Every structure is written in C-alpha cells, then in structure tokens.
Amino acid sequence: MPSEAVAQLSIDLDALAHNYRVLASEAAGAAVAPVVKADGYGLGAVAIGRRLWAEGARSFFVARLAEGEALREGLGPERPAAIHVFDGLTTGSGPRLVAAGLTPVLSSLPQVSAATAFARQLGRPLTAGLHVDTGMNRQGVTPDEARALAQSIDRLRGLDLGLVISHLGAGTDPADPHNGRQLERFAAVRALFPEARASLAASAGIFLGPDYRFDLVRPGVSLYGGGPQERPDPRLKAVARLTAPILDIRTVRPGERLGYGAKVVLERTTRVAMVGAGYADGMIRAAGGGGYAWFAGARRALLFVNMDLLAIDLGDAEAQAGEMVELLGDNVHLDDLAAAAGTVAHEVLVRLGRRGERTYVGEI
Incomplete structure (x- = not known):
C-alpha cells in the first residue's frame, strides 16, 4: 500500500x-x-x-x-x-x-x-x-x-x-x-x-x-495499447496501469442510493468498496454504471465515479482496506473503459491525472 x-x-x-x-x-x-x-x-x-x-x-x-x-x-x-x-x-x-x-x-x-x-x-x-x-x-x-x-x-x-x-x-x-x-x-x-x-x-x-x-x-x-478498431486487440499490451487502494468497505441495503445525484439505486444487498481514485485521477465519471474494475481475480462492476472516490461492487470477494484495485491495465482494457464512458482510448489516456504517484518500468 x-x-x-x-x-x-x-x-x-x-x-x-x-x-x-x-x-x-x-x-x-x-x-x-x-x-x-x-x-x-x-x-x-x-x-x-x-x-x-x-x-x-x-x-x-x-x-x-x-x-x-x-x-x-x-x-x-x-x-x-x-x-x-x-x-x-x-x-x-x-x-x-x-x-x-x-x-x-x-x-x-x-x-x-x-x-x-x-x-x-x-x-x-x-x-x-x-x-x-x-x-x-x-x-x-x-x-x-x-x-x-x-x-x-x-x-x-x-x-x-x-x-x-x-x-x-x-x-x-x-x-x-x-x-x-x-x-x-x-x-x-x-x-x-x-x-x-x-x-x-x-x-x-x-x-x-x-x-x-x-x-x-x-x-x-x-x-x-489502444486497439486500431477501438476495441481490445490481443496483439497489443497495456502501457498504462492505474491502481488505487480500498479506503472503506460497507454493506448497503436494497433500495439505498449511492453517490452524487443519487442515481445509483441498489436492487440487492451489496458489499461496496470505496476506492481512493476519481476523476481528479483520470477516471471518467460517465464510466460509472457501465465500466468495471479488477479485484481478487475477477471483474467488479464500477458503480459510480466521483472526484476523489469511486465505488465497486465486491460481490463475495474477501477484501480489506489498503488492498489495491486495478482501474486500468492488463485486466481492465483501455478500450473497454473508453466504451463504458462513451469516448475513445485517446481521451482516457490524456485525462490520467498527476495527483497520484507515477513510476516507469523499463525507462531508458
């Protein structure tokens, strides 16, 4: 962490x-x-x-x-x-x-x-x-x-x-x-x-x-890493990998609402992880409700994206505060995130913020 x-x-x-x-x-x-x-x-x-x-x-x-x-x-x-x-x-x-x-x-x-x-x-x-x-x-x-x-x-x-x-x-x-x-x-x-x-x-x-x-x-x-036809291409590798820590885990009852605008209404009891990233870090608000994150070896629905926080549906996965969630990378494809947000991979990349910590692998 x-x-x-x-x-x-x-x-x-x-x-x-x-x-x-x-x-x-x-x-x-x-x-x-x-x-x-x-x-x-x-x-x-x-x-x-x-x-x-x-x-x-x-x-x-x-x-x-x-x-x-x-x-x-x-x-x-x-x-x-x-x-x-x-x-x-x-x-x-x-x-x-x-x-x-x-x-x-x-x-x-x-x-x-x-x-x-x-x-x-x-x-x-x-x-x-x-x-x-x-x-x-x-x-x-x-x-x-x-x-x-x-x-x-x-x-x-x-x-x-x-x-x-x-x-x-x-x-x-x-x-x-x-x-x-x-x-x-x-x-x-x-x-x-x-x-x-x-x-x-x-x-x-x-x-x-x-x-x-x-x-x-x-x-x-x-x-x-963006596919030439705006969809994932297995020949190409992800260059950018964005991860963020789980800050809190809560169980939310059916009928409760989540996030700004109260647009997300849960239909079942849901274990929700609040993750420390948002559109200030490059995540696009419009991807909430259609995109996904990767945690504990599986895709997890992206419920909403706010400025500093986003929420994912943990399902039955074991989790604790401090564990990292993949928001973009090998398991969360650039083109999939773009499609969920109604945009293109180019915009996803140039929106990646500088508030977090950047590292380079293989730097010359």
Missing part, C-alpha cells in the same frame, strides 16, 4: 516497445514515426521518446510547437530525431522552429506563403511537410490546392518539402468506403510530389493493408 491513499500509475515502457515492434512488423517496411503529442498521450513524451529511439524510431510527430521543443530538449543531442509539428508554421513561430530543429507540417495556403517568406529571410531552404485534406475536413490544403502548388515552382520556392501527409477519418472501420476514397485522392496527390515521402496511415490505417502504408506510418494510440 502507498504511504498515503493515492492512486498509482505505472507506465510500462517495455510494453510500449512491444507495441512498437508489433506496429513496425505490420507496417512491413514503412518507416515508423511515433506520435507523442499531448505529452505522449499523457504518459510522458520524453521517457516514451527515449525508449522508442532505442527501439529504432528516428522521426516523431507532435501537435504544438512547445511540445516539439520539450521533446527535442528531452531527447538531447545524442538522439537527433526528426520532429514534425502538426500545427505547422503559426504566426511568429519560425525562429523557434528553426532553433529547435523542428519540421512544420504546413496545412494551409497562408502557411505555405508564410513559410516561403520565412525561408527568404533565413537565406536558406526551410525543411517542411505538407498536409493535404483528402476528406477528413480538419486540417490540410485541398487536393486542388496541392496540385496548384506542385505546378507553380515559385509558390514552393525556398522549401525543402520532404513529406506529404494526410489523415484517414474512418480508419477504425475497415468496411467504410470512405477509406478507399481518401486513399485514391492521396495517391493522386502523392504523384504530384514524387521526391517527397508520403504518409497516410495512423494507428488504424496501418492495419488496413499495404496500400495505405506508403513510406511512413504515424502510430499513436495503438502504441499505448
């Missing part, structure tokens, strides 16, 4: 390395560039980046400029990775991008114009990527705009365009025909920039087949 009643978050970098190898094998020759945005999906981008560098990763993706700077500093000069920034060249970011050796992924015509102007100021080529929107309607120039750029040397003058990317909107559903439409559009755009590497697939796209992998893949959530 910890010295005080706090949740324990163990981050298993050996499991992360296993998942990286699974994804690299599935990618079948394409370079694997891990996505470590949002501080490595909430698990620590620097520790994750160092371990994945040791596994062979030489390119990474982040969302924000500051994330790229922090990763560059954390990796250090002995790990000279290529770090791509999805936000691209935002206003005034050019000097910081260059100082940290970051590669902006340009996602609009104004960004392309700003990048060429900044390259003129530098007096040397600016390394950049180009994001093309093939149907997700979130980021990227349109295919027609990409074609116009490719046909006008002046509009890309001063840019060393080494990468062209897009992103699948329905990759988690292999049967969705939108995947094929996006693939067709991206293949046409890729042909416009034959000297650049091409990247379409994130975690889900890697598993759609070789046509989707191109030169480089960008796994995110599946590195951290």
Whole structure:
C-alpha cells in the first residue's frame, strides 16, 4: 500500500516497445514515426521518446510547437530525431522552429506563403511537410490546392518539402468506403510530389493493408495499447496501469442510493468498496454504471465515479482496506473503459491525472 491513499500509475515502457515492434512488423517496411503529442498521450513524451529511439524510431510527430521543443530538449543531442509539428508554421513561430530543429507540417495556403517568406529571410531552404485534406475536413490544403502548388515552382520556392501527409477519418472501420476514397485522392496527390515521402496511415490505417502504408506510418494510440478498431486487440499490451487502494468497505441495503445525484439505486444487498481514485485521477465519471474494475481475480462492476472516490461492487470477494484495485491495465482494457464512458482510448489516456504517484518500468 502507498504511504498515503493515492492512486498509482505505472507506465510500462517495455510494453510500449512491444507495441512498437508489433506496429513496425505490420507496417512491413514503412518507416515508423511515433506520435507523442499531448505529452505522449499523457504518459510522458520524453521517457516514451527515449525508449522508442532505442527501439529504432528516428522521426516523431507532435501537435504544438512547445511540445516539439520539450521533446527535442528531452531527447538531447545524442538522439537527433526528426520532429514534425502538426500545427505547422503559426504566426511568429519560425525562429523557434528553426532553433529547435523542428519540421512544420504546413496545412494551409497562408502557411505555405508564410513559410516561403520565412525561408527568404533565413537565406536558406526551410525543411517542411505538407498536409493535404483528402476528406477528413480538419486540417490540410485541398487536393486542388496541392496540385496548384506542385505546378507553380515559385509558390514552393525556398522549401525543402520532404513529406506529404494526410489523415484517414474512418480508419477504425475497415468496411467504410470512405477509406478507399481518401486513399485514391492521396495517391493522386502523392504523384504530384514524387521526391517527397508520403504518409497516410495512423494507428488504424496501418492495419488496413499495404496500400495505405506508403513510406511512413504515424502510430499513436495503438502504441499505448489502444486497439486500431477501438476495441481490445490481443496483439497489443497495456502501457498504462492505474491502481488505487480500498479506503472503506460497507454493506448497503436494497433500495439505498449511492453517490452524487443519487442515481445509483441498489436492487440487492451489496458489499461496496470505496476506492481512493476519481476523476481528479483520470477516471471518467460517465464510466460509472457501465465500466468495471479488477479485484481478487475477477471483474467488479464500477458503480459510480466521483472526484476523489469511486465505488465497486465486491460481490463475495474477501477484501480489506489498503488492498489495491486495478482501474486500468492488463485486466481492465483501455478500450473497454473508453466504451463504458462513451469516448475513445485517446481521451482516457490524456485525462490520467498527476495527483497520484507515477513510476516507469523499463525507462531508458
């Protein structure tokens, strides 16, 4: 038991390395560039980046400029990775991008114009990527705009365009025909920039087949244990394991209500364990009533989640205060918790709080 009643978050970098190898094998020759945005999906981008560098990763993706700077500093000069920034060249970011050796992924015509102007100021080529929107309607120039750029040397003058990317909107559903439409559009755009590497697939796209992998893949959530189809995948291991201690055990009679809002009404006499974790520790309130925890070798229904406490149905299990309950990990799958909360694995991970104690297994 910890010295005080706090949740324990163990981050298993050996499991992360296993998942990286699974994804690299599935990618079948394409370079694997891990996505470590949002501080490595909430698990620590620097520790994750160092371990994945040791596994062979030489390119990474982040969302924000500051994330790229922090990763560059954390990796250090002995790990000279290529770090791509999805936000691209935002206003005034050019000097910081260059100082940290970051590669902006340009996602609009104004960004392309700003990048060429900044390259003129530098007096040397600016390394950049180009994001093309093939149907997700979130980021990227349109295919027609990409074609116009490719046909006008002046509009890309001063840019060393080494990468062209897009992103699948329905990759988690292999049967969705939108995947094929996006693939067709991206293949046409890729042909416009034959000297650049091409990247379409994130975690889900890697598993759609070789046509989707191109030169480089960008796994995110599946590195951290999330299934590529938003359900548990036995090939992948849990990276985050959240446990918390039982604080109290009580027997509650039928008809009694539990927790805020008094929405949970017990239909039978129930032995309830109050556990020292809640949404301040990353557990999502909406998972109460549909999710589960793991204790004494079996699943235990998650009755409610409050800010600092949650309740589980102990059934007939023997238990005492101080024993630890698994809330996320090998036995409580990331995708199952997400489904119970009506969300996705990504959100579960980035919500994991820092109030408890964090430890890393297999840290480099």
